[in-house]
Amino acid sequence: MTDIKIPLRDMRFAMRELLDWDQHYASLGYDEASPDLVDAILEEGAKFCENVLAPLNAVGDQQGCTWKDGEVTTPEGFKEAYQQFVEAGWPSLAHDPEHGGQGLPPSLGTIMSEMVGTTNWSWGMYPGLSHGAMNTLQAHGTDEQKATYLTKLVEGSWTGTMCLTEPHCGTDLGILRTKAEPNADGSYAITGTKIFISAGEHDMAENIVHIVLARLPDAPAGTKGISLFIVPKFLPNEDGSAGERNGVVCGSLEHKMGIHGNATAVLNFDGAKGFLIGPPNKGLNCMFTFMNTARLGTALQGLAHAEAGFQKSLAYARDRLQMRSLSGPKNPEGAADPIIVHPDVRRMLLTQKAFAEGGRMLIMLCAQQVDRTHKGSDEEKKEAEDLLAFLTPIAKAFLTEAGFESANLGLQCFGGHGYIAEWGMEQNVRDARISTIYEGTTGIQALDLLGRKVLMSQGELLRKFTKQVHKFCQAEVDTEALAPFVSKLQELNKEWGDVTMHVGAKAMENPEEVGAASVDYLMYSGYVALGFLWARAAKVANDKLAAGEGDADFYRAKLATARFYFDRILPRTATHAAAMKSGAANLMELDAEHFAF
Numbered sequence: 001m002t003d004i005k006i007p008l009r010d011m012r013f014a015m016r017e018l019l020d021w022d023q024h025y026a027s028l029g030y031d032e033a034s035p036d037l038v039d040a041i042l043e044e045g046a047k048f049c050e051n052v053l054a055p056l057n058a059v060g061d062q063q064g065c066t067w068k069d070g071e072v073t074t075p076e077g078f079k080e081a082y083q084q085f086v087e088a089g090w091p092s093l094a095h096d097p098e099h100g101g102q103g104l105p106p107s108l109g110t111i112m113s114e115m116v117g118t119t120n121w122s123w124g125m126y127p128g129l130s131h132g133a134m135n136t137l138q139a140h141g142t143d144e145q146k147a148t149y150l151t152k153l154v155e156g157s158w159t160g161t162m163c164l165t166e167p168h169c170g171t172d173l174g175i176l177r178t179k180a181e182p183n184a185d186g187s188y189a190i191t192g193t194k195i196f197i198s199a200g201e202h203d204m205a206e207n208i209v210h211i212v213l214a215r216l217p218d219a220p221a222g223t224k225g226i227s228l229f230i231v232p233k234f235l236p237n238e239d240g241s242a243g244e245r246n247g248v249v250c251g252s253l254e255h256k257m258g259i260h261g262n263a264t265a266v267l268n269f270d271g272a273k274g275f276l277i278g279p280p281n282k283g284l285n286c287m288f289t290f291m292n293t294a295r296l297g298t299a300l301q302g303l304a305h306a307e308a309g310f311q312k313s314l315a316y317a318r319d320r321l322q323m324r325s326l327s328g329p330k331n332p333e334g335a336a337d338p339i340i341v342h343p344d345v346r347r348m349l350l351t352q353k354a355f356a357e358g359g360r361m362l363i364m365l366c367a368q369q370v371d372r373t374h375k376g377s378d379e380e381k382k383e384a385e386d387l388l389a390f391l392t393p394i395a396k397a398f399l400t401e402a403g404f405e406s407a408n409l410g411l412q413c414f415g416g417h418g419y420i421a422e423w424g425m426e427q428n429v430r431d432a433r434i435s436t437i438y439e440g441t442t443g444i445q446a447l448d449l450l451g452r453k454v455l456m457s458q459g460e461l462l463r464k465f466t467k468q469v470h471k472f473c474q475a476e477v478d479t480e481a482l483a484p485f486v487s488k489l490q491e492l493n494k495e496w497g498d499v500t501m502h503v504g505a506k507a508m509e510n511p512e513e514v515g516a517a518s519v520d521y522l523m524y525s526g527y528v529a530l531g532f533l534w535a536r537a538a539k540v541a542n543d544k545l546a547a548g549e550g551d552a553d554f555y556r557a558k559l560a561t562a563r564f565y566f567d568r569i570l571p572r573t574a575t576h577a578a579a580m581k582s583g584a585a586n587l588m589e590l591d592a593e594h595f596a597f
């Protein structure tokens, strides 16, 4: 089986050559994030992920988590790996020094999360959920809550969860029922059942800090009556250590398609002691801090499965001998040619490569904006927030759809050997499948993008992005080597605005038009956004080749992949545009009871 290698060369390309993070850190005043330190983080992180986490990926899938009397045991080696992770200080990397963090840029945390996720997604969800809890407490917690809980999360000795979903309420949080009744001491008694809680119970840390949505007794109905609470598994003692067991118990674990190494828990809250975070009835606003962290985290999952599947299928395609090349033998000494000679196998490999490398650029662009929301000037913060608001649903939904497609293609490259368990390709597909569902399904991200972000801003957020595309095209319009990229991008940039106006105008007459167009709109936007980044990558590669700075094969591969993306993937926008323009009638015509005919 191929060992996963962290793609450090490509990560450095995206960070340094495309997005100029060295300058970005310097301009934001992240003086500690020197190029040497960043390199050390990359090297050390890669070592840990390749040597410790990657070997546990199949173990996690095979053993899964086991439940007994409310306690959960994680797969062999998970706990020890987590101890090593904590001892090396990884949880604290990008958090506030005031609470024990190292104060490095959030984007460096994202880099580490990519490495972790690519080698072992299920394991990575335990610290991944903690990051969301930390960000939520950092933004909305009181000083006391930060001292008690945030420091422990930053240290890594406690982990966090996100408790939204209930049996009758997934997408529609407005109907959630978990109750929070005031206690005499200012705390709240939390009662209800949460399901599907990732990392909800485990044996890897001393304590688990559940971040829970619940309703106060007098709360208005719907989303305006939801509040947010900290509910620790063990109540903290005076000295900050984990003390008495709280009234929250794991009733069972879900049996599921993939990510077996991660515990998906049913949590029963029975008058558990909880502490309000943020103002009453504003819980959903506060929870958005968590959800936005988690959405970018889940976007990373698309990239992780694309990269893992690509690496394995590439190694296999170079090695597996089947049939001869159409243009004559390429391996005349052997019984057959390696399957990488066949155009269709190349299509599958290049699709994965284009999505993995393109996804990396998009994630890093988003991560860069997160840094700017932390340390930029007011103007920079606003600009970064707007860009993130627009790009987050695209990154979450488009990259997870592309990640699943890639994982599937990776399996296909192995033929029947991909379908059996031995090579880990079917695990990669099963693990990838959840990413388009949790953290808001693709359908919900699409409504957020088209409805809330684009139409409700009167197109403003879209225009901010298309202006950047336009600026790039203007600057490169005379660069001969980039002409095919620039002309296609200009055409799509204009069409993007046109289809938005088209759908927006139809939506004024019939609101169903938004829902009918939304997923096609999101996928269209994803393809164009990635096209923009691939064109920029082509420019960097072209400049480097012209300057003769070395590493020519790497840059030529970048250009070839950019051409593949533009010629073979980007035309998918035409189908999405046509589907959008076809309107809602073809979806809404059939009566619900006539679907069965």
Ligand SMILES: Cc1cc2nc3c(=O)[nH]c(=O)nc-3n(C[C@H](O)[C@H](O)[C@H](O)COP(=O)(O)OP(=O)(O)OC[C@H]3O[C@@H](n4cnc5c(N)ncnc54)[C@H](O)[C@@H]3O)c2cc1C
Binding pocket: 162, 163, 164, 165, 169, 170, 171, 172, 195, 196, 197, 198, 199, 256, 264, 434, 437, 438, 439, 440, 441, 442, 443, 444, 447, 515
């Ligand atoms: C393995 C796993 C881990 C999870 N981890 C967590 C976790 O840590 N914390 C947590 O709180 N939750 C978690 N979840 C829950 C997850 O976020 C939900 O499953 C998800 O939000 C969808 O909710 P649902 O399953 O109830 O589907 P439903 O809301 O019932 O949706 C069913 C279908 O209808 C569609 N739909 C619903 N409403 C609309 C609409 N208005 N327009 C268009 N389409 C619509 C959806 O897109 C979906 O395709 C997890 C789930 C799983 C399976």
